[in-house]
Amino acid sequence: MACRxxxxxxxxLTLVAAMPAAAPAAIIYxxxxxxxxxAQQIILGDVIEVTSFWDDDxxxxxxxxxxQTSAYLVGQGTGLExxxxxxxxxxxxxxxxxxxxxxEVGDHVLLFxxxxxxxxxxxxxxxxxxxxxxxxxxxxxCVRTIPETTQPLSMLLEQVQRALPAGVSLPExxxxxxxxxxxxxxxxxxxxxxxxxxxxxxxxxxxxNPNCVDGSAGDAASQITQIQxxxxxxxxxxxxxxxxxxxxSSQAAVQYNxxxxxFFSTSPPDGGGYVAATYYWASGSNMxxxxxxxxxxxxxxxxxxxxxxxxxxDIWNIATHEFGHWLCLNDLYGGGDTEKTMYxxxxxCETKKRTLHSDDIAGIIALYGTPDSTAPxxxxxxxxxxxxPTSVVAIAMTATTATDSQNPPVRYFFNFVSGGSGGxxxxxxxxxxxxxxxxxANTAYTYRxxxxxxxCVPNETAYSTEVTTATYIQTPTGVTFGTVTxxxxxxxxxxxxxxxxxxxxxxxxxxxxxxxDGGINEWVQVNTDTATGLLPNTQYAFRARARNQxxxxxxxxxxxxxxxxxxxxxxxxxxxxxxxxxxxxxxxxANPAATEFAxxxxxxxxxxxxxxxVTAAGSPSATPVWQTDxxxxxxxxxxxSSGVQYCFHVQARNADLIETxxxxxxxxxxxxxxxxxxxxxxxxxxxxxxxxxxxxxANPAQYQQSYPSCNILNGDINQDGAxxxxxxxxxxxxxxxxxxP
Numbered sequence: 001m002a003c004r005x006x007x008x009x010x011x012x013l014t015l016v017a018a019m020p021a022a023a024p025a026a027i028i029y030x031x032x033x034x035x036x037x038x039a040q041q042i043i044l045g046d047v048i049e050v051t052s053f054w055d056d057d058x059x060x061x062x063x064x065x066x067x068q069t070s071a072y073l074v075g076q077g078t079g080l081e082x083x084x085x086x087x088x089x090x091x092x093x094x095x096x097x098x099x100x101x102x103x104e105v106g107d108h109v110l111l112f113x114x115x116x117x118x119x120x121x122x123x124x125x126x127x128x129x130x131x132x133x134x135x136x137x138x139x140x141x142c143v144r145t146i147p148e149t150t151q152p153l154s155m156l157l158e159q160v161q162r163a164l165p166a167g168v169s170l171p172e173x174x175x176x177x178x179x180x181x182x183x184x185x186x187x188x189x190x191x192x193x194x195x196x197x198x199x200x201x202x203x204x205x206x207x208x209n210p211n212c213v214d215g216s217a218g219d220a221a222s223q224i225t226q227i228q229x230x231x232x233x234x235x236x237x238x239x240x241x242x243x244x245x246x247x248x249s250s251q252a253a254v255q256y257n258x259x260x261x262x263f264f265s266t267s268p269p270d271g272g273g274y275v276a277a278t279y280y281w282a283s284g285s286n287m288x289x290x291x292x293x294x295x296x297x298x299x300x301x302x303x304x305x306x307x308x309x310x311x312x313x314d315i316w317n318i319a320t321h322e323f324g325h326w327l328c329l330n331d332l333y334g335g336g337d338t339e340k341t342m343y344x345x346x347x348x349c350e351t352k353k354r355t356l357h358s359d360d361i362a363g364i365i366a367l368y369g370t371p372d373s374t375a376p377x378x379x380x381x382x383x384x385x386x387x388x389p390t391s392v393v394a395i396a397m398t399a400t401t402a403t404d405s406q407n408p409p410v411r412y413f414f415n416f417v418s419g420g421s422g423g424x425x426x427x428x429x430x431x432x433x434x435x436x437x438x439x440x441a442n443t444a445y446t447y448r449x450x451x452x453x454x455x456c457v458p459n460e461t462a463y464s465t466e467v468t469t470a471t472y473i474q475t476p477t478g479v480t481f482g483t484v485t486x487x488x489x490x491x492x493x494x495x496x497x498x499x500x501x502x503x504x505x506x507x508x509x510x511x512x513x514x515x516x517d518g519g520i521n522e523w524v525q526v527n528t529d530t531a532t533g534l535l536p537n538t539q540y541a542f543r544a545r546a547r548n549q550x551x552x553x554x555x556x557x558x559x560x561x562x563x564x565x566x567x568x569x570x571x572x573x574x575x576x577x578x579x580x581x582x583x584x585x586x587x588x589x590a591n592p593a594a595t596e597f598a599x600x601x602x603x604x605x606x607x608x609x610x611x612x613x614v615t616a617a618g619s620p621s622a623t624p625v626w627q628t629d630x631x632x633x634x635x636x637x638x639x640x641s642s643g644v645q646y647c648f649h650v651q652a653r654n655a656d657l658i659e660t661x662x663x664x665x666x667x668x669x670x671x672x673x674x675x676x677x678x679x680x681x682x683x684x685x686x687x688x689x690x691x692x693x694x695x696x697x698a699n700p701a702q703y704q705q706s707y708p709s710c711n712i713l714n715g716d717i718n719q720d721g722a723x724x725x726x727x728x729x730x731x732x733x734x735x736x737x738x739x740x741p
Contacts, residue, residue, distance in 0.1 A: 028122070067081045067109060194327075226303050292319075321341055327367065412451050445470070486565040505525060565654055584599060585632075626653065642672055
């Protein structure tokens, strides 16, 4: 090797002593000697091609990097070296891997190449950029370079030379010789893409496959707890960002499938030259998906229980660091960064990264800001229109319109506190009005309302005052009638009327007919009432309404009419009695003029009339004849037998043709017109009367049937009021001598 200077020896020793003897959070640290020992080739050259593409399974984006080699410092080659590793951009989707470098066409590189899948020794640690004078290690993920590693190219070559076997020398490398300029020595804290495009940053669940095979990692629950402990640190950092756990997964491979995955792998992708690797996908500046791989092939994992044993990686410690990458924070390598969670190096059994440094917290707040902690106003919420019924099954309410300038829109939640069956909460809604339906009629329900903003972690107001109201009671469907008398009608409101006994609930009956309100002008907590003091045979119309327990009244149901019964008439008046006729006058007994009456002979010995009804002409009828008192007038009852008692009674009926009972009877006896001895009623008293006389003595009923127009008392010759054997001698004398009474 040419152009070496003697003073480089002490500089080299100083730098080697200053290098940290630890591992980055995702890579075991390798110094230049280790890189040299593991390398099969060490080359200088220029990147002439970077091609990105989907793998065969369309699970990963990969990049093929072609290097035009200008010098093989170790090993031999054809002059073109090809590397292939995950990462790159296809169309608008970019995959970045937290442990791999990012090459660009035109890079002048010094690479340590080995037998691994990606060829680089130690992942990003085997890649350097150089301008021919200085050299700097390429950084992982979004980090272009690690400025802290910048040194003269000659110094790095000295370290390589010292690591080569005795007798092996590097070829001479002249300083300069390239037009490549090293990137500015910047220290990046942020990756670039982030979750800020979401209303709630991240906004997606992460899932865990607790598939670590190490006994020291514990069971599945223990592994999940340790990973979640790393999440909690960031969730509690006070930034407007929150991870959410979506449960367990059986997936155990990195792939672009809209699942944010954490898993352990015994065959980690990209050669596994790392402790853990974060694969994050972005579309432009928007992060879309992340997968996190814990290398379970080369490392043993510890859940913090018992002794670490000095050769294990703490799950919680590494998870906390890696979830910082999920939040788009990069590794830090400065001398003042050693106590920070995002410091790029870690040691076995290290646990200090479990707790965030103030700079870690400042980083996430710089990316996502602090969460809005102010609830909308008014707070507590108030009512614009308190809950009130709109039907028998619904209650409507309106909240005061709340305002929130930081994170609109405001959403409202109406809470059913208590009450009857069917009450429901609303969902969170942007509208200020809510109607709860499917409720029970005339039943009390209590509600309150609160509001929240649209912050990532929404800020809620306190609840409003609780308001209790009741649904409407059902409107009666009609009025039906129970017992009806000549001066009262029992009323019943029909339909279902719920909870009539609660609060101020009730039914109110009203008569639309003048004079029909007797006894019903009041609210009753039953569905029945009685109208009293009514007139007989008079039609009354009734309607009803109801009110709920808060005294909110329904409309009226349709009216229904009913006649009272007619009053039982008084006994008729009998006058102008003759031997064969008498006058009969109906006594209406306060029944109105339209009332109809029927007159019946209640009892008599005259078979022609007994039980018969009187016709308008005064003759007997087997069926009743109905007419008003005016039509009856003073009717002349005819065809009576002389000397016979006749009893008449009267009944009435109302306009519904409902009949009353009969009045008390009125009785009168026709005058006597007897012809003693004339038993056959031929006008003569002679021997032709003997057989009829004998029949009257022996069988009076048969006599009356045989001589219907004759009065059997014609045979009462001795005038003692009966026809019997005492009349035989007087009858014989009457026949023989003609001396009859």
